[in-house]
Amino acid sequence: MASSSLFAAARRLLRLGGRGRSGILPSRAAASSSRSKSEEERPPPVRRPRLESTLWPLGHPGTLLVPEIELWAARPGNRLRAVELQRIVKELRKRRRHRQALEVSEWMNHNGHVKFQPKDHAVHLDLIGEIHGVAAAETYFDNLSDSDKTEKPYGALLNCYTRELLVDKALAHFQKMKELGFVFSTLPYNNLMGLYTNLGQHERVPSVIAQMKSNGIIPDNFSYRICINSYGARADFFGLENTLEEMECEPQITVDWNTYAVVASNYIKGNLREKAYSALQKAESKIDKRDPDPYNHLITLYGHLGDKSEVKRLWALQMSNCKRHINKDYTTMLAVLVKLDEITEAEALLKEWESSKNAFDFQVPNVLLTGYRQKDLLEKAEMLLDDFLKKGKTPPSISWAIVAIGYAEKGNVVKAYELTKNALRVYSSNSGWIPRPSMIEMILKYLGDEGELKDVETFVDLLKVAVPMNSDMTEALSMARAREETKVKETNA
Incomplete structure (x- = not known):
């Protein structure tokens, strides 16, 4: 029946003598053709760039994002949404652009674009600790209202302590969280395990995960990964494999690619190549x-x-x-x-x-x-x-310094001096680059021994912007001036 109805439909189309191939009467076909031509000629509507697509190309961590956000918001049709701003802060943190994340977080709070909840305060507190240090994070925490001091800001402050390896403060804060009933997830325990890992006290990690289990908290993927890593760091592959096997048998845990990658990394460090390949294959089978x-x-x-x-x-x-x-x-x-x-x-x-x-x-x-x-x-x-200079791309200080260090390591102080001078000419205080002291000392000694006074003065003036004036700079200037005075005396003699 289905095939006969299809043939019948085909015959009906063929009987449409004077009609076009589409089965539309000529007048209607012409009108339809005219409309489709006009539609083709009409340019497609221009899609406004989303806020996120405007910000991500601004990759340099020193770039201020708030002026760009305000510029985007001022354009007709654009509207700032709290959820999008929160997502931007989250993505900036993920990309380790913490200074920019803090800039946006402060702005959206002070301007009322987002009404901060405890979770927002926690993110903000962690960013303050990352950029301004623990003392500033503690001040922010102390100024929160009691209603905002939930487990999230408490957890963020614990993270600040563990990140800075402040053992006593971290343990005291963890105990306070326990007393308040705020230790009911894996996160505080993971922070402590991370602390011991970063201190090189890998032997203390398994006891923390044991304490977590005794308190009825099932370790998550991250907990197990830290524990696996602690065994790997001590080349205890028996303990590593037992932990992995326990994890694979835990019904509430799905072993992810990252865990197998951590296992593979430890096998590589232990020169267990076959086991490393096996773990890598398992990791690849789990990836999105x-x-x-x-x-x-x-x-x-x-x-x-x-x-x-x-x-x-x-x-x-x-x-x-x-x-x-x-x-x-x-x-x-x-x-x-x-x-x-x-x-x-x-x-x-x-x-x-x-x-x-x-x-x-x-x-x-x-x-x-x-x-x-x-x-x-x-x-x-x-x-x-x-080549980059010819293309109009000015290399930053760190790029010049990479090559300068290479020449310094070879003992070519002249080249190291020229390239370091280029690095200092484009120096920016927020670039994160600091001149290598040993190389600077070598260059200043060379300039003091052989440099023209004007060259030494120029170099020191550039250097003072990046590092405080010190005795090496003073000595190089004194030696160059003394040599210049000697030349003048010899010329006049």
């Missing part, structure tokens, strides 16, 4: 193929194994499966290629990155510059810097 983060981790681990074929296979999968390829993906792959001595391929990848539409960030070429320095290819490093 559209998420770039697992690929970056696994590429790095295969790089540690020196397995170029697996590195390239995973990179190809990442390129085909992931919609976006951010700068972090390129820096990861560049670092692995450099590690594997694949400099030519790294150079090709850098060109590929340049031709992408990603925000230009010197952190990407800095990976190759560091590789050039490590491989004693300093002329290539200088050529790369020159």
Whole structure:
């Protein structure tokens, strides 16, 4: 019946003699054609850029985001939404752009765009601790109302203490949280385990996870990973494998790719290559193929194994499966290629990155510059810097300094001086770069012994912006002035 009705429909279409192929009468077809042509000629509506897509290209951590947000909000049709601002702060933290996250968090609170709940206070407190230190975080916590002092701000302050390795404060605060009934999740225990890990006291980690279990709290993936890592750090692979087996048998836990990656990393450090490959295969079977983060981790681990074929296979999968390829993906792959001595391929990848539409960030070429320095290819490093200058991209201080350090390590003080001078000329206080003291000492000694007075004065003036005036600078200036005075006397004699 179905096939006969299809044939009947086909015959009906063929009997539409004077009608067009579409089965529409000519006059209607013409009108339809006219409408479709006008629709084709009409340009598609311009989609306004979302706030997030406006901010992410501003990759330099020193860039102020609030003026950009206000500029976006001032455009017709744009509206700031609390949930979007909170998402931006979360993503900035994920990208480790803490200063910008704090800037946006302060602005959205003070301007009333978001009415802060305890969870928002917790995020803000953690950012204050990250940027301004524990004392500032404590002040913020003390000024919160009692109703806002829930387990979340308490937990954020504990995180500040553990991050700064303040054992006594962390333990006292943890005890206070227990008394208030705020230790009912894995997070405070994980903070303590992280504290002992960062102190190198790996033997104390298993007792914390045991305490967690005795209090009726089931460890999560992160808890188990810290514990697995603690065994790996002590090369206790029996303990590591027992913990992994316990985790795999726990019905409320789904072992994720990251856990198997941690296991693989420890096997690599222990030179247990076969076990490392097995763990890496299990990790890959667990990944979300559209998420770039697992690929970056696994590429790095295969790089540690020196397995170029697996590195390239995973990179190809990442390129085909992931919609976006951010700068972090390129820096990861560049670092692995450099590690594997694949400099030519790294150079090709850098060109590929340049031709992408990603925000230009010197952190990407800095990976190759560091590789050039490590491989004693300093002329290539200088050529790369020159190429960027020709393209109108001014390298920041750190880029010049990478190459300067290479020349200093070879004892070529003249080149180190010239490149350090370039670094100081573009110095910015929020760049995070500090001149290496040993290299500066070497340059100042050279200038004091051989430099022209005007060159020494210029260098010291540039240097004073980055570091406080010190005896090495004073001595270099004194020696250069004394030499200049001697020259003048000899000339006049």
